[in-house]
């Protein structure tokens with residue numbers, strides 16, 4: 001089967017939960033962070049591409065959790081965004097211990113901790129071979145890091161947005177495969193079908209944003225060793241949404 005076209009500049013969206021320990025429930029498992037960092041370093045070097053990562057924060061806090069318990073939504077979302085910064089620092093640490101130059105760019109200013117997100121700077125870092133870690137989403141409550149990843153990917157003119165999953169669902173399915181054993185995975189699907197069939201691969205705002213801006217998304221399972229390299233090299237894994 002023909003390979004997919006290989007991208008040169010990409011954004012990888014990773015859920016915060018991808019860093020958590022499935023056994024102990026610890027929000028950040030150092031061994032898992034190290035493994036993901038190793039995969040990022042190896043794939044980036046081997047494929048010679050510019051890689052930015054948008055990290056989520058769901059392993060630490062989700063805005064909807066607090067809002068559901070009566071908290072002010074914007075405050076709760078801000079807590080979620082700060083959680084993503086913690087994750088980004090963990091990933092930066094693991095990447096730099098593997099000699100990969102990295103910059104964390106935050107959408108909420110915290111100059112003592114990381115650089116502020118400035119589009120041109122992000123592009124410059126990528127051109128210099130640094131891995132860029134986007135933290136604090138897009139800095140606005142009521143959004144998710146899926147949508148933030150789509151926005152940043154469009155801003156930096158990435159060819160593709162990679163959405164790495166971690167719960168064993170390796171793409172977009174006709175139904176939830178964890179519930180329905182007859183569910184089948186799409187190798188490719190249109191934005192419109194994802195929306196009209198209500199297939200929740202990414203949140204709806206992210207999907208419609210990518211549709212409006214012609215930004216394809218590859219949904220794949222980040223967990224199996226080597227899968228990030230496979231996805232980035234254009235192997236036909238996961239589901240391409242375009």
Ligand code: UDP
Pocket residue numbers: 014015016017055056057058059061062063064076077078079080081083084136137138139140141142143144145146148
């Ligand atoms: N968040 C936000 N604005 C953003 C990005 C994130 O308010 O631009 C908040 C939101 O409350 C969200 C939390 O940060 O629940 C963590 O992000 P997300 O749920 O996307 O993380 P993931 O599920 O990918 O780990």
